[in-house]
Amino acid sequence: MSAKAARSASLPDAAQLSLSEAIAPQVFRALRAAIVTLRVQPGQGLSETDIARRFGVSRQPVREAFIKLAEAGLVEIRPQRGTFVVPITSRDVLNAQFIREAIEVAVIGELASRTTPALIAELRRLINEQRAAAAGDDWPAFLALDETFHRTLAEGAGRGQAWRTLEPIKAQMDRVRYLSFSGASPLPQLINQHAAIVEALARHKRTAAEAAMRRHLREILTTLPAIMAEHPELFEPQHRLPATAA
Amino acid sequence: MSAKAARSASLPDAAQLSLSEAIAPQVFRALRAAIVTLRVQPGQGLSETDIARRFGVSRQPVREAFIKLAEAGLVEIRPQRGTFVVPITSRDVLNAQFIREAIEVAVIGELASRTTPALIAELRRLINEQRAAAAGDDWPAFLALDETFHRTLAEGAGRGQAWRTLEPIKAQMDRVRYLSFSGASPLPQLINQHAAIVEALARHKRTAAEAAMRRHLREILTTLPAIMAEHPELFEPQHRLPATAA
DNA sequence: TGATCCTAACTTGTATGGTAGTATGGATCA
């Protein structure tokens, strides 16, 4: 397979861009979404010129979007060679999971002693919406509600900024999460875990809340091997080369 | 004070750039170092044209460096207005401290059960070097050794990548740390805290190691008020405006 | 037939010109 052939796969973009906002961040978000939802797959090449043509803009804003994607660890820019979507590696996923668990468990620990009835009500409302989404097998909606649930926890603890810091790290896990919903989706189990967290919070049981959050966030560790076996072409065979890790 | 006057303060750069590496990352590192060491102070404006002239390069790589600085939270790009070094805020420092504590405590927890004699020896060696630096009042050297100490802990736990993830977040604290050494430097205390961590690790006392690390990383919380009182001009008066937070 | 070299078509990186928007300072008018 030539490099040319590896490039021009389906990038269903050419979306209309808003003129009131700068172009570069719009391109960045569009590409990030395309990568996270695996519309562009690991190993695929992204050419500045090509993307610029599709969006009808110049290379410069596309280039800036590439740089931000590289910082998020979603693409690798090889100078004078090309820019490529990085494969999913268990190493990166495990690292992201470790960081997320450390931060979110700390958030829950703080929140247990300062939670309010209003917050509990809000969280329970979100869980009900999640059940509705699960009943309709609308898992994109569930993903959005899951995001809101965790963000609400962080903001309730006064750590909204920590959640924002976490977002780029989460991107590494998001591709795997997306895959995990393609097969049999264990939505009810995840929702029950959410409920367990909220119940522990409602009773101000700090240790129990921390344990429930930890269990919840470690779910991906159990599903990861099966996903790797199911989609080996999306993962790096062993581990990424340390020399080219930039 | 006019905007023009606020800009052209001392930027002791114009350093020679390597030709074997891309320009943009070099400019980024130079500017980041200048900001973290407060050679360029909060509120100061950075002009693409001005910086490009000083380095003898074009505006484009400078612009890319600005974007990366903005992602690190060190500057704020206001479209069509200018790029400004953001003031230090207790909010950002506290957020960075929270995240760092969550991650490093988790790292120490893992390390306590898997530490090796070789690692303990390495850590003790680093502490001895730190004592030597403290004896000579060489606190820039101490800062480098401190960095190495924490990174060694993370790598010992097999979480080197988590440490790299942490680095951009740490930048927010680094300016405060730099200030804390300008006055009376409590180097011996910090070194004793390092020693306490290593001793707990050597005895595989997980809870004690976690507590020692927590105590160590919370040091900045106690020194922060004094530093804010000493350098009020470097801090945002109350809190940053939420509207302009991009 | 086979290996080698060279050319051409890519890639990212840098430089420069031009545009739209903002802020500042002076001129104008009350």
Added chain:
DNA sequence: TGATCCATACTACCATACAAGTTAGGATCA
């Protein structure tokens, strides 16, 4: 004297052109 308006000099942003490097493939020669 004072406030308002406008021209000018900035700013970041985008488009385009050029440069340096890499890769692939075909032509050439043994």
